[in-house]
Amino acid sequence: MSKIVTIEPVTRIEGHAKISIMLDDAGKVADTRFHVTEFRGFEKFCVGRSFWEMPGITARICGICPVSHLMASSKAGDMILGVRTPAPAVALRRLMNYGQMVQSHALSFFLLSGPDLILGMDADPAQRNMAGLIATNPDLARAGIRMRAFGQHLIRTLGDRSVHPSWTVPGGVRKSLTAEQRDEILKQLPEMYATVDIGLDLMKDALDKFSDEVDAYGEFPSLFMGLVGEDGGLEHYDGKLRMIDSDGKLLENSAKPEDYATLIAEAEQNWSYLKFPYYKPLGPENGMYRVGPLARLNVCDFAGTPLADRELRQFRHYGGHGKPVTGSFYYHYARLIEILHSLERIEEILADEILLDHHIRSKAGVNQNIGIGISEAPRGTLIHHYEVDDNGILEKVNLIIATGQNNLAMNKTVKQLAERFISGDKLDQGLLNRVEHGIRVYDPCLSCSTHEAGRMPMQIKLISAQGELLDEIQRG
């Protein structure tokens, strides 16, 4: 008799999801589904509003990565205005975006994944959380909190508040940085570099500790997509879209962000509100791609900052012979390298006198009816596409969010883990912990990807094909 195992929801991710594992008559995994079941519908209710409001509105999609939406939305607005954003404003936006990268990655690595990496996948779920982390390694928890606070402080310094700042606007930014504020951020950097070192040590220990199962967490061929700079370097704010396959072959090398629709199409399934984007030329069956830290490090030619480049060379050994790193467990490692890179870029930008220039905003009216803004959010490529009338009133909104783009890969990861660790028709905590971690490596932000809100304790159901409830476990 076929059975369905349902895990609902996955904890320590932003948002709310459940997982179903379908077994066939022989008790083998037939299929898996990572469901996202709530819907917020920003794309619909923003129609009829002014594009000027969009940075403020879309930033509220999520309390964790509002800055990413600010960036993409403001860049879409820049395009509608048809103006050149002043260089100091671009530098300031980049600065905030790096602050966002640091705070989000720090939360993901040190505080959300830290318990798994330190306590292990077989640890009691009651201990495999922040309380357990504090009990086992309080220094790491403190360091993670300090790093997160650093990123939030940088964002707050620029935007007056760390969550939902309304500082970047179409055409530029509202306010510059003072020399005192700059110095205050600079003096915190040495501590942050030391924290990344702690994280890198932990990561390398984890790669040894979990060497038997690292390849179960999403190790498979896929495409990878991300922005790269004009020189092919690691890029988070602007540039061109690059897509590679799992052998490292370039499929797209210099796609303009505004041409994204020629690269990406979105499929839908009736069991999830999360869309299923794929690389259009290869179709939904073969077009699965990954975005985010792992993808960015795979697609770029180099990081462009010395410490990150040194670490990137080590990271690339895990791909071997010039090929990309294809295991999703390495998202953790990639996050740390991106924190390092972001700190180096922050230091670089803060040393640039351009920051003290007061020309920070170009003003204009509606000069184009289409605006497309792309930036790299912590979780991957973020696309805002607006169409407005001559008065700037939105007629169409399309948001393609990083977590959505990893949807196919997350589903495949769950399937891989289930195939490896499920035994019979009993719900085993070890399996559930690993499936949770398999999702968590992507650090999914379901609030963004479905624009939903809410979370609840974990619930796991084992249901027969006839709908009979065979087993159930609840957490929290």
Next chain:
Amino acid sequence: MWLIIGYGNRLRGDDSAGPRLAERLSDQWSKEQISVISGHQLTPELALELAAPEVEGVLFLDAKQNQTTACVISQLNPDGTGSCGHQLSPQQLLQLARKLYGHAVPGWLLTIAGEQFSFCEQLSPACEYNSTLAFQQAVNFINSTPNKLGTLSLLSKTQLIHRTICSD
């Protein structure tokens, strides 16, 4: 010094009651007496704010569905259990401050009854009214609680554990 933290989503109608109330309270006392934070949700780095040595008490402000009284104050016990995600509970924050920074600051949660949590940028009339009551009660609560919270003597433990401060 009191730390007041109001949290909620400003695009979710009555969910914004917490941050709105925090902002109204911010000019009721001097900066030496209170520090006010209003935000979307409780995040781990707020533990650093709780752990500041000058903070002697924390009052969290949040909206609540299905609450029959206009506003309720409850004393909180630090608690590190439960899942930790991108957002924490007030009890978890108190626990972080205590366990990581050795600062056992007492905390209370003032919940304001709300009824409209869908997409809008205004409070419902009922929540507006409840917030007015909550404002006055928050002022009274802070004014009646000695600065050195560890030496509280005027209020019995029972009163502090769960004190309904006004009813609708």
